[in-house]
Amino acid sequence: MENKTEREKMTHLMASFISYVSKKLPDDVEKKLAELRKIETGDLASTIYDTMAKNQKLAWDLDRPCCQDTGVLQFWVKCGTKFPLIDELESLLKDAVVESTFSMPLRHNSVETFDEYNTGRNVGKGTPTVFWDIVPNSDKVEIYTYMAGGGCTLPGKAGVLMPGMGYEGVTKFVLDVMTSYGLNACPPLLVGVGVATSVETAALLSKKALMRPIGSHNSNERAAAMEKLLEDGINSIGLGPQGMGGKMSVMGVNIENTARHPSTIGVAVNVGCWSHRRGHIIFDKNLNYEITTHSGVTL
Amino acid sequence: MSEKKILTTPIKDEDLKDIHVGDIIYLTGHIVTCRDVAHRRLIEEKMPLPVDIKGGAILHAGPIIKPLENDKFQMVSVGPTTSMRMEKFEYEFIKETGVKLVVGKGGMGEGTQRGCKEFKALHCVFPAGCAVLAATEVEEIEDAQWRDLGMPETLWVCRVKEFGPLIVSIDTDGRNMFEEKKVEYNRRKDEAYEEICKHVKFIK
Numbered sequence: 001m002e003n004k005t006e007r008e009k010m011t012h013l014m015a016s017f018i019s020y021v022s023k024k025l026p027d028d029v030e031k032k033l034a035e036l037r038k039i040e041t042g043d044l045a046s047t048i049y050d051t052m053a054k055n056q057k058l059a060w061d062l063d064r065p066c067c068q069d070t071g072v073l074q075f076w077v078k079c080g081t082k083f084p085l086i087d088e089l090e091s092l093l094k095d096a097v098v099e100s101t102f103s104m105p106l107r108h109n110s111v112e113t114f115d116e117y118n119t120g121r122n123v124g125k126g127t128p129t130v131f132w133d134i135v136p137n138s139d140k141v142e143i144y145t146y147m148a149g150g151g152c153t154l155p156g157k158a159g160v161l162m163p164g165m166g167y168e169g170v171t172k173f174v175l176d177v178m179t180s181y182g183l184n185a186c187p188p189l190l191v192g193v194g195v196a197t198s199v200e201t202a203a204l205l206s207k208k209a210l211m212r213p214i215g216s217h218n219s220n221e222r223a224a225a226m227e228k229l230l231e232d233g234i235n236s237i238g239l240g241p242q243g244m245g246g247k248m249s250v251m252g253v254n255i256e257n258t259a260r261h262p263s264t265i266g267v268a269v270n271v272g273c274w275s276h277r278r279g280h281i282i283f284d285k286n287l288n289y290e291i292t293t294h295s296g297v298t299l
Numbered sequence: 300m301s302e303k304k305i306l307t308t309p310i311k312d313e314d315l316k317d318i319h320v321g322d323i324i325y326l327t328g329h330i331v332t333c334r335d336v337a338h339r340r341l342i343e344e345k346m347p348l349p350v351d352i353k354g355g356a357i358l359h360a361g362p363i364i365k366p367l368e369n370d371k372f373q374m375v376s377v378g379p380t381t382s383m384r385m386e387k388f389e390y391e392f393i394k395e396t397g398v399k400l401v402v403g404k405g406g407m408g409e410g411t412q413r414g415c416k417e418f419k420a421l422h423c424v425f426p427a428g429c430a431v432l433a434a435t436e437v438e439e440i441e442d443a444q445w446r447d448l449g450m451p452e453t454l455w456v457c458r459v460k461e462f463g464p465l466i467v468s469i470d471t472d473g474r475n476m477f478e479e480k481k482v483e484y485n486r487r488k489d490e491a492y493e494e495i496c497k498h499v500k501f502i503k
């Protein structure tokens with residue numbers, strides 16, 4: 001019985017958190033957008049940044065999702081093996097998405113593949129996506145929630161390079177995405193890069209990289225240097241907001257990496273749009289929560 | 300900044316002649332949401348559009364609408380959707396309807412460019428991700444046609460006031476901002492590539 005009420009409590013909290021994330025950008029994104037706005041001096045770029053800021057204020061005042069594409073919900077959970085609701089977690093996250101979908105409301109973004117119909121509930125087979133990291137000997141759970149819109153999901157790309165192509169090949173792989181689909185993904189973008197051994201390991205890392213705060217760095221010195229090189233390089237292309245030209249292009253480049261097979265370099269790119277709606281919440285075993293991405297929130 | 304450039308429907312050819320790619324304009328009057336299926340119905344199925352948009356404006360968007368009483372509606376959220384999906388139909392569409400302003404997200408291609416030049420029309424971008432702002436610039440939804448297509452595809456006839464900012468991406472000379480920009484971007488990308496490569500020779 002107790003577990004049932006606890007489950008309900010966590011479902012409601014997560015539903016409120018999802019709704020919150022749909023209308024308010026995380027602190028690091030807001031700060032970065034304001035910074036980029038200051039750098040742009042042209043009429044066009046500054047008008048677009050001002051329009052974005054106006055939209056965010058209206059979304060807050062009117063209590064509406066800031067972008068109409070509220071995406072497919074994705075959760076990255078780092079769950080302690082001793083967290084009391086571990087068995088319920090995946091199903092309660094699904095319930096939370098449905099609850100938020102009807103209360104906020106969010107757009108119905110789950111189309112069953114092959115049968116090709118919209119479920120009308122924003123959830124379906126395997127959606128929301130839940131990625132699991134199991135943490136031994138912990139009774140807490142950390143949840144990243146992310147709204148993956150269509151425009152910013154489209155540029156996603158993964159491949160396996162031959163070692164002869166080296167990190168030069170990785171560079172080209174990333175840059176090519178920027179000037180093709182990246183243009184339409186609502187820059188300034190947050191660019192997530194995975195460098196690993198195969199397509200799926202690189203792809204997962206590239207999404208994980210988008211969960212990292214803007215301005216954080218990879219702990220490996222060379223990887224961190226490459227983040228900076230790519231950031232400066234992509235900025236020099238001058239995509240500007242909405243890809244319509246400006247002094248800058250990106251909010252940042254985050255690289256995540258693992259070891260690789262000697263004969264392969266797995267590489268993947270994922271991008272987050274300017275409306276990068278990610279949230280991070282940590283629950284302890286009594287469901288006391290802490291939100292790290294947005295300051296001053298009570299659910 | 301210079302004075303706000305506001306177009307009012309019905310738009311005449313002369314109204315557009317001094318407007319060029321990269322300009323920022325606003326629209327007062329009417330704009331009709333019109334996307335994939337509506338384009339296909341008109342062009343492929345030859346069904347006449349139930350709304351007269353000669354001299355008018357269309358918006359590539361699938362809005363979120365709240366029904367009110369007495370067959371009235373409220374615009375909750377209306378963000379532009381990727382215009383390129385309509386590229387295939389847009390030349391014919393401009394020709395058939397006499398529409399003067401096509402608003403959406405991202406660039407369009409050669410067909411639209413030709414259409415804009417031959418029949419004097421513009422393609423403009425409304426900054427994407429700003430759907431709440433766009434919704435508040437809709438004063439009233441005056442009509443709704445082809446409702447059988449469902450909420451996103453219905454032709455919602457919106458009365459707007461200073462709807463924008465709209466950034467001109469294709470003008471009546473047939474210039475195409477995104478295509479021109481892409482050439483620039485690719486050149487700078489190649490330069491950036493050369494520069495980065497000097498520093499990432501980690502495999503030795």
Ligand code: SF4
Pocket residue numbers: 067068069070148149150151152184185186273274275378427428
């Ligand atoms: S790319 Fe992002 S901001 Fe742009 S329309 Fe999609 S979800 Fe909204």
